Amino acid sequence: MPDIKTVQHMKWWGWGVDGVAFSHDDKPSLAPFVQKVIDVDLNAPAEPPMAFEDLAVPASQLSEDLQKALSGALGDEYVVSTDLDRVVHAFGKSLRDLVRIRASDLRRIPDVVVYPADEAQIVAVMDAVLAADAVLIPFGGGSNIAGSLEAPSDETRQVVSLDLGRLNKVLSIDEESGLARIQAGALGPDLEKQLGERGWTMGHFPDSFTHSSLGGWIATRSSGMQSDKFGDIADITRAMRVVQPGGTLATRAVPVTSSGPSVREMILGSEGRLGVITEATVQVHRKPEKRVVIGYFFPDWKRGVAAMQAISASDATPSITRISDSRETQFSFATRKVSKGFSKFMSSALIAVLKRRGWDLEQMCLSFIGYEGSAEHVARQRKLVKKIVAAHGGIGVGEGPGALYDQKKFDTPYIRDFLLDRGALADVSETSASWSHLMPLYDTAVERVQKSFAQLGVKGWVMCHLSHSYHSGACLYFTFAFKAGEGDPVAQYDVVKSAVQQAFMDAxxxxxxxxxxxTEHSRWLADDISEPGVQMVSGIFTAVDPGRNLNPGKIVS
Structure with missing residues (x-):
């Protein structure tokens, strides 16, 4: 069985592991750009977080009885109550989480962290927690940015964090059906490595891929960068096993069923409120013969979005359809390295061609479209997309941008931490809407965020990209940043975050x-699914967990 030493955790104060960080030293345009748009000097000395020893870590409230019960189930080695383990498991990695933890605002952190090795041990932990009327919070990679991992600040009961990191194996592959049984604690790189060794891929690559788990993807209804081809985690997950109070829920790995209301759908997105996901059966695919990501330019955001819509309605089946608005495109150009990447395709000759076409380069939008499959299939798809791109005034710029996209696609959280070290608050909000509402929503969100900057009296920046195209609409992913002013940074953040989220509801x-x-988005749930919808969700949670022992306070209070 995997040892506890094999379980990897991110650093307590930020994204990723120690020793890996973003740097602007080889990106000469970035510092001037950031100075211009949010008035932050990247060359000023950074303000790193305090030493861990200086944190005011609340004492563990673990009782002797619960300690004995957990140790009896798992062994002493796998029941850990050190300050570092408890802090690492106390939060996700949202901006709110990082600002608070760096300020030693820890509030209610877990009293103990347990590391079960299999489902039987998870059942034993569940029984011990319920017998003690304690709280159980499942923990995968710790990458959540919606407040899904934090215990309620007023929780008086003992809090147990259940780390699934030892459950990290691909258990079996049904090669005839293209289905794989995988333990819920497997992180993205681990499961793809194990599948890849046998010629398969799951094809699910969220931004958090390096530090997120299969169980976490299911519990939050995750989407990956290639969801246009493979679907999101709700499409990929065919069955699951979930340890609940009083028993283990198990669904069958069938392609479709009419077995009443979907229990599988109830678990998807349940954030630990309905039990601990121990394993899932997921769709897998043979690794493609060819995979390529091509860069395209569009003269403006409106025509670029229209092209993505046209692709979604066409016979083309790309794996990635993504376009950045002009602001995000400018940011991408600012992050280019010397004599590499963007400078290769943003040559003076290309710029001259675009200007002759009458393009306003400040309105230009960068797009990435991915293709995979047989060489013949990829060639055919590229040809179909090329016609659509041209019809919307776009131009292809080759594989260079796509190669950079693949290299940088998991780097964004490191940039956020880098900015936070220098006094800037940056975060993201994403939504989906139908094609008919997409552009009005975009305009509303940008306007609301800019008004929130004015309300705070700060210089801020908001940018967006479209990703995850569907037949009826798409995802819009907004990023905002501003220099923190005097006073409470979390309160300032709330002004901007609330503005963009309310815009989603209003548009x-x-x-x-x-x-x-x-907890981050729960205040808008009734606006999204209606009050009766909230009551239905709450009723399901109460029926499964009447004692509110399973990750209370998430989704509905």
Whole structure:
């Protein structure tokens, strides 16, 4: 069985592991750009977080009886109550989480962290927690940014964090059906490595891929960068096993069923409120013969979005359809390295061609479209997309941008931490809407965020990209940043975050496309699914967990 030493955790104060960080030293345009748009000097000395020893870590409230019960179930080695383990498991990685933890605002952190090795041990932990009337919070990779991992600040009962990191194996592959049984604690790189060794891929690559788990993806209804081809986690997950109070729920790995209301759908997005996911059966695919991501330019955002809509309605089946608005495109250009990447395709000759076409380069939008499959299939798809791109005034710029996209696609959280070290608050909000509402929603959200900057009296920046195209609509992913002013940074953040989330509700979007509800977005749930919908969700939680022992306070209070 996997040892506790094999379980990897991110650093307590930020994204990723120690020793890996973003740097602007090889990106000469970035510092001037950031200075211009949010008035932050990247060359000024950074303000790193305090030393861990200086944190005011609340004492563990673990009772002797619960300690004995957990140790009897797992062994002493796998019941851990050190300050570091408890802090690492106390939060996700939202901006709110990082600001608070760096300020030693820890509130109610877990009293103990347990590391079960299998489902039987999870059952034993569940029984011990219920017998002690304690709280159980499942923990995968710790990457959540919606407040889904934090215990309520007023929780007086003992809090147990259940780390699934030892359950990290691909258990079996049904090669005839293209289905794989995988333990819920497997992180993205681990499961793809194990599948890849046998020639398969799950094809699910969220931004958090390196530090998120299969169980976490299911519990939050995650989407990946290639969901246009493979679907989101709700499409990929065919069956699951879930340890609940009084028994283990198990669904069958069938392609479709008419077995009443979907129990599988109830677990998807449940954020630990309905039990601990121990394993899932997921769709897998043979690794493609060819995979390529091509860069395209569009003269403006409106025509670029129209092209994505046209692709979604066409016979083309790309794996990625993504376009950045002009602001995000400018940011991408600012992050280019010297004599590499963007400079290769943003040559003076290309710029001259675009200007002759009458393009306003400040309105230009960068798009990435991915293709995979047989060489013949990829060639055919590229040809179909090329016609659509041209019809909307776009131009292809080759594989160079796509190669950079693949290299940088998991780097964004490191940039956020880098900015936070220098006094800037940056975060994201994403939504989905139908094609008919997409552009009005975009305009509303940008306007609301800019008004929130004015309300705070700060210089801020908001940018967006479209990703995850569907037949009826798409996902819009907004990023905002501003320099923190005097006073409470969390309160300032709330002004901007609330503005963009309310814009989603007012403009016919959803509260989140793939980051989940947690506590961050729960105040908008009734606006999204109606008050009767909230009552239905609450009723399901109460029926399964009448004692509110399972991750209370998430989704609905």
């Amino acid at each position: 016919n979007g959803t509260l989140s496309h793939h980051h989940a509800v947690g």
